[in-house]
Amino acid sequence: MSDFSITRLNASQNDFDGSLASLLAWDDSVDHQVNESVRHILAQVKARGDAAVLEFTEQFDRLKAGSLADLEMSKERLQQSLEAIPQNQRTALEAAAQRIRDYHERQNQQSWHYQEADGTVLGQKVTPLDRAGLYVPGGKAAYPSSVLMNAIPAKVAGVAEVVMVVPTPDGQVNDMVLAAAAIAGVDRVFTIGGAQAVGALAYGTESIPAVDKIVGPGNIYVATAKREVFGTVGIDMIAGPSEILVICDGQTNPDWIAMDLFSQAEHDEQAQSILISPDKAFLDSVEASIRRLLPTMERADIIAESLKSRGAFIQVADLDEAAEVSNRIAPEHLELSVDDPEALLENIRHAGAVFMGRYTAEALGDYCAGPNHVLPTSGTARFSSPLGVYDFQKRSSIIGFSASGADRMGRVASVLARGEGLTAHARSAEYRIKE
Structure with missing residues (x-):
């Protein structure tokens, strides 16, 4: 050299x-051609559901299927992969999974509340997402470690259903990736990839349920699709x-x-x-x-x-x-x-x-x-954090005023609302003020 x-x-x-x-x-910056292509794919999936996903899977992954049900892997199939991989790989995956789980359990946030002297109660309710989507690269690039890092925090958070998508170009299945899904407790696995898989997770199709958040790495088409669907669903980051x-x-x-x-x-x-x-x-x-x-x-x-x-x-x-x-x-x-x-x-x-x-x-x-390997890149560590349990939880504010509290704070709200010219706000608060 x-x-x-x-x-x-x-x-x-x-x-x-x-x-x-x-x-x-x-x-x-995303290539104009990539942007156009991704937008076309997403629009087709949104409009035509399963049929569009099947067509794009045949086109891009050279994988023909009669229905999306044919492209779903059962839990039994995941278990078969876990039993098929060499024992040293299984042992390593299970050891890594245990460490990742132990670490992330310490991140689990609990709901909390406190009561003021007049009986007013304020707090925060922490709730897991209902459903998360996990994108896993397939084909030559196989990352079982990413399955563990993305799925385990979701499960620790209490997400009821984790739906994984992984492309299998030419029907090429990676047993280690499927074994990792079995260990991590992934609920459903579809062998689809690309922008069409992101669209299916974001919008839902006849066979694939819409998710609340999409996480996981992918190529430029996947990253661009995640950027496009953000707002319809949450995403982890554009890495x-x-x-x-x-x-x-x-x-x-x-x-x-x-x-x-x-x-x-x-x-x-x-x-x-x-x-x-x-x-x-x-x-x-x-x-x-x-x-x-x-x-x-x-x-x-x-x-x-x-x-x-x-x-x-x-x-x-x-x-x-x-x-x-x-x-x-x-x-x-x-x-x-x-x-x-x-x-x-x-x-x-x-x-x-x-x-x-x-x-x-x-x-x-x-x-x-143990800590997550999904990390902020390109200087974004200035304002963002590693993927964690908190990414699969959301927080709702809890507010409960007593009669006394409503009287006391109603007077404050009244002044502020009238200052902003919002009379209905003011009167709504004033109705609760004692004479």
């Missing part, structure tokens, strides 16, 4: 802000390319850091891997590790392109400045590969998930640490 090069930036250089902005820039940012003090084995950077770069050419360190000699050592290890990787071409086009090494004055730069980036995954990660964590404000210390590889978070 003698021609390999990775962008080097220094936080002290005059044009650092502009260079960093250019590095982080990612065009998420950009995967990202990792490693802050290292220069004391971690450079081979470990190189491989951690590879772990995100191998997703696709648009993935972003960034290393920040105050130690220039260490940055050189990691680059040497990258050159040596890259030829040994199965996805070497994808990793190389990702690192060349979107990767970077950033030299900073110290770890405080490293945290400052990291907060500007607001990465999806942040590794604190330093002696005292707890101290450095105090300075971190924006990150999807933070991996503490030299032994905490980001890859563990993708599979079996």
Whole structure:
């Protein structure tokens, strides 16, 4: 890999802000053709239901079926997949599922209320969604870990029905994905994909029930469809390319850091891997590790392109400045590969998930640490959070005034309503005021 090069930036250089902005820039504007295609598919599914879904499934996945009932997988079929996979895969899936469940059970929110002195009761009722839709990529890309990460929080939240859609191009079924669905307690599975599956979940068809929220990753057509149906249903997020940012003090084995950077770069050419360190000699050592290890990787071409086009090494004055730069980036995954990660964590404000210390590889978070791997990308960690139980719950405000409370607050509401010129509001409150 003698021609390999990775962008080097220094936080002290005059044009650092502009260079960093250019590095982080990612065009998420949707191609006009994709938009038109997705809108056409969604309109057809909304108007023609099952028939449209079957036609698009035949067209795009080369899978012909007489009815959508033929494309639903029974719970018995999911169980067969669970029994068919190698024992080590089943054991690993079950271990990961248990950890994910344990972690997410701690997020479960309960309803609450309190009573004021005059008997007025105020509170919040927490209710799970009735039905959630889970999109799972199919074909070559098979992500059983995503099934666990999306379905388990929904079930912990109390969602009554989780409906999963997964394309099976040319009838190609992935047993590990179906086994994960069995372990996670998915209720119904349809072997459909693409924008047509998103439309079916959003609008409902004769065979597929409409859901309240759609979660899960997909290609550009799936992401665009989720964007289009938002408002009819809730969605988790519009995810950009995967990202990792490693802050290292220069004391971690450079081979470990190189491989951690590879772990995100191998997703696709648009993935972003960034290393920040105050130690220039260490940055050189990691680059040497990258050159040596890259030829040994199965996805070497994808990793190389990702690192060349979107990767970077950033030299900073110290770890405080490293945290400052990291907060500007607001990465999806942040590794604190330093002696005292707890101290450095105090300075971190924006990150999807933070991996503490030299032994905490980001890859563990993708599979079996317990916290969710569905994380905000493209700087959205500034204002959003990992997928969790709270995404499958909604909150209703509870308000119950006593006669005394209605008298007291009615006087306040009356003044404010008349100030806004809303007389009926005022009189409604005034009827409850004691003479």
